[in-house]
Amino acid sequence: MKNLILSTAALALTAGIAMADTVRMGTEGAYPPYNFINDAGEIDGFEREVGDELCKRANLECEWVKNDWDSIIPNLVSGNYDTIIAGMSITDERDEVIDFTQNYFPPAASAYVGASADVDVTTGVVAAQTATIQAGHVAESGATLVEFATPEETIAAVRNGEADAVFADKDFLVPIVEESAGELVFVGDDVPLGGGIGLGIRESDGELRGKFDEAITSMKADGSLNELIIKWFGEGVPTYNADGSVVTN
Structure with a gap:
């Protein structure tokens, strides 16, 4: 599912819930x-x-x-x-x-979605939500990564031609693909992360x-x-x- 990549370690925690109800x-x-x-x-x-x-x-x-x-x-x-x-x-x-x-x-699986099943997700431009391990995976794949603050923006980037594909949790992508009436399709195989x-x-x-x-x-x-x-x-x-x-x- 969605995975946050931390670029720096956080400071040690001092606050606790003190077992509040x-x-x-x-x-x-x-x-x-x-x-x-x-x-x-x-x-x-x-x-x-x-x-x-x-x-x-x-x-x-x-x-x-x-x-x-x-x-x-x-x-x-x-x-x-x-x-x-x-x-x-x-x-x-x-x-x-x-x-x-x-x-x-x-x-569960992550997956690529694009406007065409022929997109090369290893060399193309791929959108992912910022600070996720989906973004980290894309960055290491050879593709050009473009990051967005929200998942909705990653989908919009594919629709407006700013990205060739989006890489995200497949469970998130399935209803979007189904509701797109063929505008969006899955590309390649699922990726377990x-x-x-x-x-x-x-x-x-x-x-x-x-x-x-x-x-x-x-x-x-x-x-x-x-x-x-x-x-x-x-x-x-x-x-x-x-x-x-x-x-x-």
Whole structure:
């Protein structure tokens, strides 16, 4: 899923939640179906439902906070909220700065989308959201990378001819391609990136991480996490066995 590449290490964290009953859940609100703002102006999507259920099982009160992607880790570290639940894949680089729960969404594919299936994504101009490992992958591929602050801008860059293709989470791209009436098509093979999506937690909040890990384990065990994955992403996506192992459908 979407992966933030950190160019510098963050300062050591001193703020903690002190095990408050209310936990502030930081999300982007701009990456459907993981998270988005609905017509009522509220945070919605797969992660809203997962997060609310995790808080319920952990006996915590969720308070949702919207934050731009490019500053989402720094604002966790500085104490503006207590978790990141924003389609953030678990990576070694991030783990040097923050901690993660176990994943609540299995590792999934990234993909290229262009106006033509004949685009050469290894030498062309490829758009990606800034500070993601999709952007890092493009930069290392030999293609010319153009970065944008939001996922919507990456799609617009392909449509207006500023980029030959966009590289992003396939789950994000599928409905865009389907709704484009042939204007946009997938290019080449899927690219596996990341280690699944987990909640980002400050390194000082080990007890909170433990509570969420326990809640995620219980959702995997009783099948309720699979129900939400299928609800938001459809049949055929990876899900979990009761023991937490991944089922590739």
